[in-house]
Amino acid sequence: MYLEEVKKIVIDVLALGAAGESLNEHSALLGSLPELDSMAVVQLIGALEDHFGFSVDDDEISAANFATLGSLAAFVRFKLTA
Structure with missing residues:
Protein backbone atom coordinates (compact mmCIF):
# COMPACT_ATOMS: atom_id res chain seq x y z
CA MET A 1 0.00 0.00 0.00
CA TYR A 2 2.78 2.44 0.91
CA LEU A 3 5.48 0.65 -1.05
CA GLU A 4 5.58 2.99 -4.06
CA GLU A 5 5.61 6.14 -1.91
CA VAL A 6 8.41 4.75 0.27
CA LYS A 7 10.31 3.65 -2.85
CA LYS A 8 10.14 7.16 -4.30
CA ILE A 9 11.40 8.65 -1.04
CA VAL A 10 14.28 6.16 -0.87
CA ILE A 11 15.24 6.91 -4.47
CA ASP A 12 15.10 10.67 -3.86
CA VAL A 13 16.95 10.71 -0.52
CA LEU A 14 19.67 8.33 -1.67
CA ALA A 15 19.88 9.94 -5.14
CA LEU A 16 19.62 6.54 -6.81
CA GLY A 17 18.09 7.89 -10.00
CA ALA A 18 17.04 5.36 -12.62
CA ALA A 19 18.93 2.58 -10.80
CA GLY A 20 16.41 2.83 -7.97
CA GLU A 21 13.49 2.00 -10.23
CA SER A 22 14.41 -1.68 -10.07
CA LEU A 23 13.85 -1.76 -6.29
CA ASN A 24 11.00 -3.98 -5.13
CA GLU A 25 9.62 -5.08 -1.79
CA HIS A 26 12.31 -7.77 -1.45
CA SER A 27 15.23 -5.45 -2.31
CA ALA A 28 17.79 -5.36 0.47
CA LEU A 29 18.56 -1.88 1.75
CA LEU A 30 20.75 -1.68 4.85
CA GLY A 31 24.11 -3.27 4.13
CA ASP A 50 7.84 14.88 6.74
CA SER A 71 10.11 -3.95 5.75
CA LEU A 72 10.50 -0.17 5.55
CA ALA A 73 7.05 0.14 3.93
CA ALA A 74 5.63 -2.14 6.65
CA PHE A 75 7.17 0.12 9.30
CA VAL A 76 5.50 3.16 7.67
CA ARG A 77 2.17 1.30 7.60
CA PHE A 78 2.61 0.43 11.29
CA LYS A 79 3.35 4.07 12.18
CA LEU A 80 0.31 5.30 10.31
CA THR A 81 -2.08 2.77 11.82
CA ALA A 82 -0.73 2.75 15.40
Whole structure:
Protein backbone atom coordinates (compact mmCIF):
# COMPACT_ATOMS: atom_id res chain seq x y z
CA MET A 1 0.00 0.00 0.00
CA TYR A 2 2.78 2.44 0.91
CA LEU A 3 5.48 0.65 -1.05
CA GLU A 4 5.58 2.99 -4.06
CA GLU A 5 5.61 6.14 -1.91
CA VAL A 6 8.41 4.75 0.27
CA LYS A 7 10.31 3.65 -2.85
CA LYS A 8 10.14 7.16 -4.30
CA ILE A 9 11.40 8.65 -1.04
CA VAL A 10 14.28 6.16 -0.87
CA ILE A 11 15.24 6.91 -4.47
CA ASP A 12 15.10 10.67 -3.86
CA VAL A 13 16.95 10.71 -0.52
CA LEU A 14 19.67 8.33 -1.67
CA ALA A 15 19.88 9.94 -5.14
CA LEU A 16 19.62 6.54 -6.81
CA GLY A 17 18.09 7.89 -10.00
CA ALA A 18 17.04 5.36 -12.62
CA ALA A 19 18.93 2.58 -10.80
CA GLY A 20 16.41 2.83 -7.97
CA GLU A 21 13.49 2.00 -10.23
CA SER A 22 14.41 -1.68 -10.07
CA LEU A 23 13.85 -1.76 -6.29
CA ASN A 24 11.00 -3.98 -5.13
CA GLU A 25 9.62 -5.08 -1.79
CA HIS A 26 12.31 -7.77 -1.45
CA SER A 27 15.23 -5.45 -2.31
CA ALA A 28 17.79 -5.36 0.47
CA LEU A 29 18.56 -1.88 1.75
CA LEU A 30 20.75 -1.68 4.85
CA GLY A 31 24.11 -3.27 4.13
CA SER A 32 23.36 -3.65 0.42
CA LEU A 33 23.12 -0.06 -0.77
CA PRO A 34 26.38 1.82 -0.22
CA GLU A 35 24.38 5.06 -0.34
CA LEU A 36 22.48 4.02 2.80
CA ASP A 37 25.00 4.93 5.47
CA SER A 38 24.22 6.21 8.96
CA MET A 39 23.75 9.80 7.79
CA ALA A 40 21.44 8.67 4.99
CA VAL A 41 19.34 6.71 7.51
CA VAL A 42 18.82 9.93 9.46
CA GLN A 43 17.89 11.80 6.27
CA LEU A 44 15.56 9.01 5.21
CA ILE A 45 13.80 9.00 8.57
CA GLY A 46 13.34 12.77 8.33
CA ALA A 47 11.93 12.48 4.81
CA LEU A 48 9.49 9.75 5.89
CA GLU A 49 8.40 11.81 8.90
CA ASP A 50 7.84 14.88 6.74
CA HIS A 51 6.01 13.04 3.98
CA PHE A 52 3.75 10.89 6.13
CA GLY A 53 3.38 13.20 9.14
CA PHE A 54 4.54 10.91 11.93
CA SER A 55 7.48 10.88 14.34
CA VAL A 56 10.01 8.10 14.74
CA ASP A 57 11.37 7.52 18.24
CA ASP A 58 15.00 6.53 18.68
CA ASP A 59 14.02 3.10 19.99
CA GLU A 60 12.07 2.42 16.77
CA ILE A 61 15.16 2.73 14.60
CA SER A 62 16.35 -0.80 13.96
CA ALA A 63 18.14 -2.74 11.27
CA ALA A 64 15.02 -4.89 10.86
CA ASN A 65 12.97 -1.86 9.76
CA PHE A 66 15.59 -0.96 7.16
CA ALA A 67 16.38 -4.51 5.99
CA THR A 68 14.31 -4.37 2.79
CA LEU A 69 12.09 -1.92 0.99
CA GLY A 70 9.15 -4.05 2.07
CA SER A 71 10.11 -3.95 5.75
CA LEU A 72 10.50 -0.17 5.55
CA ALA A 73 7.05 0.14 3.93
CA ALA A 74 5.63 -2.14 6.65
CA PHE A 75 7.17 0.12 9.30
CA VAL A 76 5.50 3.16 7.67
CA ARG A 77 2.17 1.30 7.60
CA PHE A 78 2.61 0.43 11.29
CA LYS A 79 3.35 4.07 12.18
CA LEU A 80 0.31 5.30 10.31
CA THR A 81 -2.08 2.77 11.82
CA ALA A 82 -0.73 2.75 15.40
